[in-house]
Amino acid sequence: HGGQESTLLALYNSIYHFGGIIVPPGYTDQLKFNDGNPYGVSQVSGASGPGNVGDAELAALDHLVSRVLTVGELLAGSSGGQPAVEDQGANAAGNNQAAA
Numbered sequence: 616h617g618g619q620e621s622t623l624l625a626l627y628n629s630i631y632h633f634g635g636i637i638v639p640p641g642y643t644d645q646l647k648f649n650d651g652n653p654y655g656v657s658q659v660s661g662a663s664g665p666g667n668v669g670d671a672e673l674a675a676l677d678h679l680v681s682r683v684l685t686v687g688e689l690l691a692g693s694s695g696g697q698p699a700v701e702d703q704g705a706n707a708a709g710n711n712q713a714a715a
Contacts, residue, residue: 619657627654638686640679650675 649671
């Protein structure tokens, strides 16, 4: 699985660059020991083309989707749906006017 893991980790660099949040499955469920990839979900294809997606991969995908949705709901609820960071320029301008 080394190549699959390396590919996912390399993709993470681009996601970080654009401010994305990574929600890897880790080994948060026993089923992750079946597909063996704590960085995400991946599928092995042979020389003859894509293979069928197995039950272990489908279960891992369901787990990952559930985890992403849960983290998204937690993040959205943590700030009441508002951005967690204020526009510092507008805030600084308001503070300067109040001090004058």
